[in-house]
Amino acid sequence: MKKVFGAGVAAVMMSLVLAGGAPAWAQDKSGDKPAAEKSGLDLPAFPADRSVKQTAVIAGKTIAYTATVGVLPVRDEKGKKVAEVVYTSYVLDGPRDPNRPITVAFNGGPGAASVYLNFALGPKRVQFGAEGDSPSAFTKLEDNPASWLDFTDLVFIDPVGTGFSRSLVGEEETKKRFYGVKQDIDYLSRIVFDYLVKTERLTSPKYLVGESYGGFRGPRLAYTLQTDLGVAVKGVVLVSPLLTSAGRASQEISPLPAMWTLPSIAAAKLERDGKLTPETIKAVEDYTRGEYMVDLMKGSDPAALDRLTAKVSAMTGLDPDYVRRAGGRLETQSFLREVFRDKGRLGSRYDSNVTSLDPFPNAPTQEVNDPILDAIIAPTTSAIVDFTTRIVGWKPEARYEALSGDVNRMWDRGRGPDTESVTDLRKVVSVDPKLKVLIVHGYNDLSCPFFASRLVVDAMPATANGRVTLSNYPGGHMFYSRPDSGAAFRKDVMALYGVK
Secondary structure (H helix, E strand, O other), X not given: OOOOOOOOOOHHHHHHHHOOOOOOOOOOOOOOOOHHHHOOOOOOOOOOOEEEEEEEEEOOEEEEEEEEEXXXXXXXXXXXXXXXXXXXXXXXXXXXXXXXXXXXXEOOOOOEOOHHHHHHHOOEEOOOOOOOOOOOOOOOOEEOOOOOOOOOEEEEEEOOOOEOOEEOOOHHHHHHHHOEHHHHHHHHHHHHHHHHHHOOOOOOOEEEEEEOHHXXXXXXXXXXXXXXXXXXXXXXXXXXOOOEOHHHOOOOOOOHHHHHHHHHHHHHHHHHOOOOOHHHHHHHHHHHHHHHHHHHOOOOOHHHHHHHHHHHHHHHOOOHHHHHHOOOOOOHHHHHHHOOHHHOEEEEOOEEEEEEEOOOOOOOOOOXXXXXXXXXXXXXXXXXXXXXXXXXXXXXXXXXXXXXXXXXXXOEOOOHXXXXXXXXXXXXXXXXXXXXXXXXXXXXXXXXXXXXHHHHHHOOHHHOOOOEEEEEEOOOOOHHHOHHHHHHHHHHHHHHHOOO
């Protein structure tokens, strides 16, 4: 989940061109052997799509729906199958309402499966990502009171190399075709189109949701679907996104990286003190974009450093000597060790108030992975694999990748325009005057800080007429793991969808 970073042809014709003469979901008729065997990778064929009827109580009502695990092939320019993308969908039972929305969701990474949003938005949930959660706790699925299924059908897509989705070509070709900013959008936009065709949902109201790098994907996917594939979406929800890269701004000169980070650190302190409110956060934001930015730009000016040290120490609870040594510019990883050093614990960059025991407290650098990332793999993986194989009955001979380090390591993060998606965000809302965007964050998230989006949103022309909005909640990157924040998020999304 960590961030990184001429239409005019009918949509059906575009699909035929891109898929080498047939939609990407068309059956492979080139022979009896599975495509995986023809590729030279000795992989067992995936099972046929499977579905199961289920119910869940959401917003006090019993919802009957069908859960499906299915596969969409990706083809190269000659029509050869080069990958298989697995999805999980939840569709309301009964006569189809042509006005019922369909929402397509992606997580991030790069290298993250969609399991996290599945358990945040889908009809079932398992607890993960909050302080005190145990990876070995029983991972029984239960009804999700914050689910969106009562007002929209849902489909969760796992990009190639995540979940059970897989490439059918060698590593170098896989990197070239799938593991980069542009190619990611090229094939995933086609997958969204093909899912809509396969399930006969092209005329339904359509929404996109992306978390973290999935949030970075969101504007690019929406713009590509709209202008290249002829599929317009009504709304986009960006969950804990980083829309532009801090790497474009020098840590030593530009104030932006430090400005993005400070409000989240201050919010975590306010929460620990029981003082986290929109009003107290507003005061932090005002200081950050005012006196703080000005003093940062004064460099080694002793008076400016004195002011920074006093103010930042008071706002964050950090030792003044540490703040002074840092020049008022708080670096995330060193902060996470410093803030809980007296307790011998480490904070998470995904929610700095979620901690774990530091097994090597005297080491000069952190010697273990992030507390949240290490803790969420087991419960989410066990729960989704059990759901997929036992409950739905789709049983592949394959490993499930909730968070793939290999995908993240091989990812081409691009340069220049590829390091931001603000441009496509501005374009997509300008092309469609009715499209709305909701950007949401947890206050304590240091991986994708809320104040970075605040600066982006405040600078957008579409913000003035209310079509691009920002909502923040207590918690971190996965703020929805907290029941109150999940409920507040659901309420804001219902407003975006026009649900009473």
